[in-house]
Amino acid sequence: MAGLWWPARPAAGALRAWAPRGPHRGKTAQVPRRPLPRTPWTTRGPPPGAPLPRSWQDKRPVQEQIPGLEQVTYAGKQYFVPWLARPRLPRWERGWHDPRHSPGPRYEAMPLYKERVCYVCHQRTKMLEGVRQALWLTKTKLMEGLPPKVLSIIDEPANQLENEDERVQNAISHARVWITTELIPKRESYCPVLLEDLLHLCRTMASKYPSLSKRMLARDYKVAAAWERESSILQVRGMNGILLNAINPLLPVASKDEILATENHVLETFHPISPTIDLQEVNVYEERHDTGFREGYPYPHPHTLYFVESANVRPVRFRPEQLRAKMLMFAFGNALAKAKILYGDDPKVLEHPVVVQSIGTEGRIFQFMVFQLNTTDLASSDGVKNLVWIDSDQYMYDYIRYLPGIRKKVVKFPPGIYGYRPDTFKKFLALYLHGAVQDSTQTQIL
Amino acid sequence: MAVSSLTRALGALLLSPAPSLPQIAQHPRLVCLGGNLLPACHGFSTSSNLSTNNPMWKCRIKYTTRPVGMKKTGGRDHTGRIAVHGIGGGHKQRYRMIDFQRLRYGPGSESGSYDEKVIQIRYDPCRSADIALVAGGKQKRWIIATENMQPGDILKTSRHIGRMAVSASEGDAYPLGALPVGTLINNLESHPGKGAQYIRAAGTCGVLLRKVNGTAIVQLPSKRHMQVLETCMATVGRVSNIDHNKRIIGKAGRNRWLGRRPHSGLWHRKGGWAGRKIKPLPPMKSYVSLPTAAARA
Numbered sequence: 001m002a003g004l005w006w007p008a009r010p011a012a013g014a015l016r017a018w019a020p021r022g023p024h025r026g027k028t029a030q031v032p033r034r035p036l037p038r039t040p041w042t043t044r045g046p047p048p049g050a051p052l053p054r055s056w057q058d059k060r061p062v063q064e065q066i067p068g069l070e071q072v073t074y075a076g077k078q079y080f081v082p083w084l085a086r087p088r089l090p091r092w093e094r095g096w097h098d099p100r101h102s103p104g105p106r107y108e109a110m111p112l113y114k115e116r117v118c119y120v121c122h123q124r125t126k127m128l129e130g131v132r133q134a135l136w137l138t139k140t141k142l143m144e145g146l147p148p149k150v151l152s153i154i155d156e157p158a159n160q161l162e163n164e165d166e167r168v169q170n171a172i173s174h175a176r177v178w179i180t181t182e183l184i185p186k187r188e189s190y191c192p193v194l195l196e197d198l199l200h201l202c203r204t205m206a207s208k209y210p211s212l213s214k215r216m217l218a219r220d221y222k223v224a225a226a227w228e229r230e231s232s233i234l235q236v237r238g239m240n241g242i243l244l245n246a247i248n249p250l251l252p253v254a255s256k257d258e259i260l261a262t263e264n265h266v267l268e269t270f271h272p273i274s275p276t277i278d279l280q281e282v283n284v285y286e287e288r289h290d291t292g293f294r295e296g297y298p299y300p301h302p303h304t305l306y307f308v309e310s311a312n313v314r315p316v317r318f319r320p321e322q323l324r325a326k327m328l329m330f331a332f333g334n335a336l337a338k339a340k341i342l343y344g345d346d347p348k349v350l351e352h353p354v355v356v357q358s359i360g361t362e363g364r365i366f367q368f369m370v371f372q373l374n375t376t377d378l379a380s381s382d383g384v385k386n387l388v389w390i391d392s393d394q395y396m397y398d399y400i401r402y403l404p405g406i407r408k409k410v411v412k413f414p415p416g417i418y419g420y421r422p423d424t425f426k427k428f429l430a431l432y433l434h435g436a437v438q439d440s441t442q443t444q445i446l
Numbered sequence: 447m448a449v450s451s452l453t454r455a456l457g458a459l460l461l462s463p464a465p466s467l468p469q470i471a472q473h474p475r476l477v478c479l480g481g482n483l484l485p486a487c488h489g490f491s492t493s494s495n496l497s498t499n500n501p502m503w504k505c506r507i508k509y510t511t512r513p514v515g516m517k518k519t520g521g522r523d524h525t526g527r528i529a530v531h532g533i534g535g536g537h538k539q540r541y542r543m544i545d546f547q548r549l550r551y552g553p554g555s556e557s558g559s560y561d562e563k564v565i566q567i568r569y570d571p572c573r574s575a576d577i578a579l580v581a582g583g584k585q586k587r588w589i590i591a592t593e594n595m596q597p598g599d600i601l602k603t604s605r606h607i608g609r610m611a612v613s614a615s616e617g618d619a620y621p622l623g624a625l626p627v628g629t630l631i632n633n634l635e636s637h638p639g640k641g642a643q644y645i646r647a648a649g650t651c652g653v654l655l656r657k658v659n660g661t662a663i664v665q666l667p668s669k670r671h672m673q674v675l676e677t678c679m680a681t682v683g684r685v686s687n688i689d690h691n692k693r694i695i696g697k698a699g700r701n702r703w704l705g706r707r708p709h710s711g712l713w714h715r716k717g718g719w720a721g722r723k724i725k726p727l728p729p730m731k732s733y734v735s736l737p738t739a740a741a742r743a
Contacts, residue, residue, distance in 0.1 A: 018500050034522070039505045041543065128565065128581055272561035272600065274584045281584075 015349060058108040111273055112284045118226075119279035121329045122238040127278050129270050130321035131390070134328040136275045137234055139378045140371075140386040141265045146427065147253045147370055147389045153430040153437050158208075160426070161201060165255035168396075168425045172417055175363075176400045183402055187317075189362040191310035197243075198425065199306075202432040211436040214247040216299040221292035225333040225340070227378045232276055235285065236333030240326075241360075242306040243292075243334070245299035250355035250435045252372060254387050259353070259374050262385040289340040302334045304431060307360035317362065324367050327358040347377035349384050357431050366394045366424055368431060396424040497538050504541070511579060511586050513540035516572075518705070536705025539571040543585040546633065546641040548619040549679050551606050552583055559604030564617075567591050567686070574648035578688040590633055590646055592617045592683035607676065616683035622654060622662035623676030629654050631680040633662060636733040638677040648690035651683070661734050671730040 011070055015021065049058075063070045074080055075088035094101065107113055127133045145151075153159055161167060175194035179185050200218070206212040219242050226235045269275070291302070307327055311317040319325060335354040343350060350373065356371040368391040375384045398419025405413030498515035506514060521533035551557060562582030570577040578591035580601060595617050603619040604612075611626035616629040621638075631640035645652045645691065650667040657663075662676045695701055698708070 016500075018502060036502060037505050039507060041504055041506055082623070128586070270563075272563055277581060277584050389613045 020097075054321040056376050060211055065255065065412075107284055110284045112286050114283060116233065117281045117283060118233040118235055118285040118287075119276045120235045120237055120285070121279055121333075122236075123240055123326070123330075125280065125326065125329075126279060126318060126322045127325045127329075129273060129275075129277070129326045131328060132268055132270060133275055133277070134332075135388070136267050136269065137229055138332040138386060139229070139267065139375070139381065140328070140332070140388050141262045143387060143389045144391075145389060146368060146391050146430075149253050150370065150389075150427075150430050150434050153433055154426045156437070159205075159429065159433055159437060161204065163427075164425065165420070167201055168198070168422070169417055169420060171201060172397060177402070177415075186312050187363055188310040189311050191361065191412060193310050194363060195306055195308055195361060197427055199432075201425075202429055205429070205433065209433065209436045211248075212433070213340065214299070215303060216245050218243045218245055218293070222290070223292050223330065223333050223337055224288050224290040225336040226287035226289065227336060227376070229275075229378050231382060233285075233287065234276070234279070235287070235331055236336075240305060240330040240333070241308065243302055244304040244306070244432075245293075245297075246301050246303040246435060247299055247300040248435065249352075250303060250357070252353040253355055253370060253389070254353075254372055254374075255336040258387070259384060262374070262387065263383060265385055267381050267385070289337045289345075291334065291337045291341060302338060302356050302433060303390065304357040305331055305334065307358065309362040310371050320365060320367060321361075323360045323362070324369070324390060324392060327360045327367060327369050328371065328390075329356040331356045331369060331388075332373065332386070335371060336376065339373055339376055339399075343376070347375075349375045351379060357434065359428065359431060364396060366396060366428065368427055369395065370431070370434075391427065394424045394427065395419070395421055397421065405417065455494055478601045490565055496540065498680060506543070509543055509545070509587065509732045511542070511588060513542050515539045532707045532709065533705060534707045537571070539702050541572055541635050542570055542577060544573075544577060545589055546646075547639070547679075548589065548603055548633065548642065548681060549639075550587075552585055557605070559602060559606065562603065563601045564591075564595055564597050564601065566597055573646070574687060574690045575646060576648075578686075590681070591686040592632065592681060593649075593686055593688055594683070595605070595686065603679075605677070605679070614682040617681065619679050619681045621679055622664070622674065623657060623660075625654055625680070625682065627654055627656055629682055630684055631664065631682055632685045633679075633681040634672075634674070635678040635680070636672070636674055638675055640678070642679070642681075643732075644672070646685065648685055649688035650685050652680075654680075654733075661732075663730065670728060673730055673732040675734055 019025070044355040061071075071085040075087035075089060077084075096355070121137075122125075131142070134140075171194065174197055175184065175190040177191055179190060203212070220239055221243060222239050224235070224237050226233065228234070293300070305327065307323065307330075309318045309323055335356045338356075339350060339354045342354075354373040357374070358367075358371065358373050360367040360369075370389045372387045374386050377383060396416045400417055401413055401415045404411045404415050458638055495515040501517060501593055503514060503517050516539055518536070519533070521528050521530040521568045523529040553577045560582055562580040564578050564580050565586070566579040567576055568579075573590075576591045577588045578595055579586060580589055595614065599617060601619070602615075604624070607621050607623040612620055612624045614620055614625055614629060619633075622631075622634075631654055632645040632651050634644040634652060635642055636644065642648075644666060647667075652667060653665045655665050655671065657676060658673075660676055661673050662678075663671055663673050665671055665678075701708075
């Protein structure tokens with residue numbers, strides 16, 4: 001039974017909320033004895049404001065309207081008899097507050113309830129307009145391609161591993177082929193393994209650049225950042241991805257002139273869609289800034305965020321556009337939380353911009369992003385804007401052949417990786433080395 | 447047990463202001479149970495449910511664009527007996543909640559006209575027409591697509607009736623009083639605010655014949671005339687999937703895939719119902735309630 005493509009039935013004895021419980025447990029197969037309750041989705045009622053037709057007016061039965069003529073029920077007898085009517089019994093009150101059986105406080109009664117709505121972006125938020133929406137929400141200007149600083153790291157011949165292509169292809173084969181005894185592994189098994197292997201390859205460069213050892217990976221941490229954007233409160237919350245922390249922060253990638261030039265850029269709006277579409281609206285919230293780490297953590301500065309999109313089923317999986325939007329929002333969230341902690345809560349233009357990188361993958365396609373937070377003054381759409389460089393849809397390989405293609409008893413297409421592109425790993429490595437490599441154009445703090 | 451309407455908890459949860467259904471106390475838990483416990487957060491490797499055993503799958507309160515698993519009836523009603531013959535089997539279908547009330551303002555948004563953008567047009571297994579996912583403001587919803595709708599179109603919905611008729615483009619929704627006489631319309635309401643119940647099938651369209659002081663007369667696809675108030679909303683254009691009636695089923699199996707069981711093989715002598723009839727058109731159906739004599743006096 002393990003190979004079913006449809007979800008298996010719940011185990012015998014699983015309690016379903018809509019099914020009868022107690023001694024009538026097994027009677028779900030019967031059709032309901034009563035007509036369905038009337039909801040807006042089951043009725044074609046009269047239009048709002050008009051009186052109901054006489055036959056639909058919910059009249060109380062004659063027995064209830066005329067006192068003394070009520071139906072005789074078995075409520076007084078306290079037990080069921082088949083010839084008396086079914087009583088409308090009052091709801092049973094427990095009499096004391098049992099925390100395991102109480103519905104909980106209503107939203108309006110919670111202490112953090114606020115009238116003003118807040119829009120929250122979390123790790124399952126799939127934004128309709130994708131990167132354009134994230135750019136408006138974070139007041140960012142988009143630049144295509146990676147910044148020239150990072151591209152110059154790629155060009156340096158010293159920044160390459162020995163047998164780089166062979167080792168990367170081994171990593172891909174490990175993740176996609178050797179990881180399991182089944183023929184084709186699922187995405188949720190091969191995607192994280194591929195990322196781990198690539199990170200391991202990057203870490204082997206620590207022998208050449210000792211400052212690479214001053215970094216630490218962190219998983220399952222929660223970030224919190226809040227900001228106001230043209231009269232809407234926005235928040236980024238929750239677990240995002242794998243964060244690479246460093247002892248020293250990344251230096252700004254764009255020059256001062258480029259930052260000042262963003263003042264003239266106009267953010268793209270997309271009428272008639274509101275920029276806060278697809279974000280979760282909450283009334284109970286708390287505006288706080290939290291990088292996810294306490295003070296005194298030895299690796300205080302966020303360096304790179306790695307996003308693994310490993311959902312098996314295609315409707316649940318993030319599409320590349322939505323993955324890029326999620327990367328941008330969480331890179332911004334991490335950068336903003338760090339900036340607020342370093343430079344205070346006042347909205348202002350930062351003299352030392354905070355840079356956070358981000359890499360997202362779904363096993364084959366990589367998205368690279370470098371985000372620079374220039375300002376925390378996000379309430380208005382004018383002024384200095386943040387910058388982001390996005391390199392989207394970088395294929396590491398075209399496809400994997402699991403079975404050999406045999407034509408006329410000759411192996412024409414051997415199994416393995418097809419369409420391998422070495423540039424993608426070079427960019428991956430460059431983003432990893434960024435901040436630790438001696439650049440010829442600029443001296444860096446090691 | 448009396449028909450328990452779920453109005454008590456509906457107020458804050460509905461898309462539009464609650465209709466005037468009578469307020470009856472009901473079990474609050476029933477509200478939450480409509481439709482598989484309303485999962486707010488799916489597991490990471492699940493998709494929407496394909497079907498459900500829950501007999502109250504269509505009593506969902508909150509609108510969602512995600513498809514809802516359906517429970518097939520087989521033509522049986524709540525007593526368990528066959529009410530309609532010839533229904534049963536067929537491919538599993540998921541119900542996409544279609545918003546037939548085109549003029550729907552969000553909570554607290556201004557009245558007037560607003561725009562919506564078409565995101566996606568797809569096939570709906572539950573009807574012959576195609577459906578379109580449109581987004582406007584902060585909400586997304588499914589509507590019936592019209593003939594030439596493409597993703598990326600901007601649709602306008604307005605309830606203002608001016609002195610001059612609006613030059614409406616296809617897919618826009620206006621009250622009948624604002625449309626020029628002779629436009630092809632679909633998704634027509636019989637009462638203002640009720641939601642479209644007429645002219646929804648694939649390729650159909652009605653014609654706005656004339657406008658008579660405060661009411662409008664529309665010809666339905668069956669050539670019947672219908673008189674409604676001029677504030678009733680209608681969408682302009684023909685419904686999508688216009689070649690639906692030209693398709694050839696081809697085999698009995700395809701009918702079974704559509705959920706149609708074979709007819710009974712018993713020989714019946716045909717009665718007065720059989721054969722072609724040539725009759726005059728039935729009289730015009732008027733949904734305009736004129737004030738009673740007592741009110742006029």
